[in-house]
Amino acid sequence: MANKIVSAIDVGTTKIATIVANVRAQEDIEVLGVGVVPSHGLHKGIVVNMDEAKESIAASVQEAQKISGMRVDSACVGVTGRHISSLNNRGVVAIPRDDRLVRPQDLKRVLSAARTISVPEGKRLLHAIPRYYTLNGEERVEQPVGMHGTRLDVETHIITASVSSVQNLVKCIRSVGVDLEDLILEPLASGEAVLTAQERESGVIMADIGGGTTDIAVFKDGNIYHTAIVPVAGYQVTSDIAIGLGLPFHVAERMKKTYGNVTPGLDTDTEATMTGIENGHSASYRELCDITRSRMEELFELILLEMPSSDYPNLAPCGLVLTGGTANLTGLAELGKSMLQMPVRKGAPLGAGVYGITDILRDSAYATTMGLILWQARNKEKSAWQAKRGGLLGGFLKVVRKLLRG
Numbered sequence: 001m002a003n004k005i006v007s008a009i010d011v012g013t014t015k016i017a018t019i020v021a022n023v024r025a026q027e028d029i030e031v032l033g034v035g036v037v038p039s040h041g042l043h044k045g046i047v048v049n050m051d052e053a054k055e056s057i058a059a060s061v062q063e064a065q066k067i068s069g070m071r072v073d074s075a076c077v078g079v080t081g082r083h084i085s086s087l088n089n090r091g092v093v094a095i096p097r098d099d100r101l102v103r104p105q106d107l108k109r110v111l112s113a114a115r116t117i118s119v120p121e122g123k124r125l126l127h128a129i130p131r132y133y134t135l136n137g138e139e140r141v142e143q144p145v146g147m148h149g150t151r152l153d154v155e156t157h158i159i160t161a162s163v164s165s166v167q168n169l170v171k172c173i174r175s176v177g178v179d180l181e182d183l184i185l186e187p188l189a190s191g192e193a194v195l196t197a198q199e200r201e202s203g204v205i206m207a208d209i210g211g212g213t214t215d216i217a218v219f220k221d222g223n224i225y226h227t228a229i230v231p232v233a234g235y236q237v238t239s240d241i242a243i244g245l246g247l248p249f250h251v252a253e254r255m256k257k258t259y260g261n262v263t264p265g266l267d268t269d270t271e272a273t274m275t276g277i278e279n280g281h282s283a284s285y286r287e288l289c290d291i292t293r294s295r296m297e298e299l300f301e302l303i304l305l306e307m308p309s310s311d312y313p314n315l316a317p318c319g320l321v322l323t324g325g326t327a328n329l330t331g332l333a334e335l336g337k338s339m340l341q342m343p344v345r346k347g348a349p350l351g352a353g354v355y356g357i358t359d360i361l362r363d364s365a366y367a368t369t370m371g372l373i374l375w376q377a378r379n380k381e382k383s384a385w386q387a388k389r390g391g392l393l394g395g396f397l398k399v400v401r402k403l404l405r406g
């Protein structure tokens with residue numbers, strides 16, 4: 001890929017982050033500008049107040065433009081929320097010609113067969129990602145074109161989203177003068193940023209615990225295997241601290257970030273009282289940590305409930321990788337390890353080959369944002385192929401564009 005300026009907008013429940021980057025190659029990415037502003041008008045990952053959301057998005061884009069000196073004409077945008085569902089589906093076609101040679105149009109046919117699922121009213125296909133092909137019963141053929149066979153199967157991971165939720169998001173983005181390059185499911189983006197190739201190959205669970213949602217993805221054999229969105233994350237922890245300890249929300253948020261600690265076996269019995277955090281508000285350290293820990297224990301249980309199998313050593317031998325802003329909570333990986341009896345680590349974005357204005361991006365909270373840039377760098381050709389043929393993602397964008405015009 002030659003020099004290409006790409007942009008990403010991560011419309012989170014807590015913050016809106018825009019990145020402008022120059023992608024020279026998959027492993028040669030210069031971040032030119034980052035714009036981060038607090039998010040308004042979003043709840044659990046979806047737009048609930050268009051005017052507020054537009055204003056926040058505009059401010060984030062403007063900041064990234066100012067820093068990078070580039071105009072953001074189009075951007076890749078993350079999608080999340082309870083309206084997302086996913087399943088694995090298989091497509092099968094016969095290779096009818098005499099030579100039995102698999103041609104590109106056969107790939108198109110088999111993918112289209114895999115996409116033939118009944119989608120509930122008001123929902124559309126967001127992604128149909130080929131996981132692997134099988135040719136004449138031979139599994140895990142990576143590139144069947146040019147090979148000979150009589151029967152071609154494809155295993156795909158299919159993700160559907162609510163048209164109206166996506167439509168509202170797209171409308172906000174376009175109202176600030178930015179066209180949509182691509183819509184990407186957020187856990188797929190975060191996975192790009194924080195997982196190693198070896199983890200994806202062996203099997204790993206990734207949980208991006210943000211403000212409003214926990215975005216989950218399971219990778220196996222180098223490919224996406226399962227995705228799920230749980231509408232519980234850092235916001236609910238703060239809200240429970242605020243209610244439980246009788247504090248204003250912003251004070252509870254500050255206390256959680258500064259003092260929250262969920263390390264198993266932590267001695268919180270000192271009854272130390274914290275004072276002077278803000279306007280004389282105080283709270284017991286033990287109560288603060290107890291509320292935070294029980295919320296996080298519940299969240300780990302919810303993550304397990306979303307798993308397609310309870311045979312975790314087989315499903316995900318590399319365990320769980322935590323990211324998103326809430327992964328910064330002190331002791332969270334240790335709590336996960338002791339509760340789930342599997343390896344748990346914190347994952348932060350930025351691997352080799354990303355440089356430029358990257359200081360802020362080292363925080364786990366930017367896994368999705370950075371992932372949206374990496375997704376474009378790594379999947380550019382695939383996306384273009386899909387959109388050009390009006391299938392897969394191209395189809396979703398077409399529907400949304402038509403609705404917006406109408």
Ligand SMILES: Nc1ncnc2c1ncn2[C@@H]1O[C@H](COP(=O)(O)OP(=O)(O)OP(=O)(O)O)[C@@H](O)[C@H]1O
Nearest residue numbers: 012013014015210211212213234325326328329365
């Ligand atoms: N040090 C910390 N300790 C505990 N929680 C933290 C810490 N730093 C950030 N958080 C929490 O992380 C959350 C924000 O994370 P993030 O920026 O990933 O969310 P988001 O992308 O805006 O939201 P979402 O992806 O859910 O729409 C907030 O709830 C915040 O309280």
Ligand SMILES: [Mg+2]
Nearest residue numbers: 012013210368
């Ligand atoms: Mg997020």
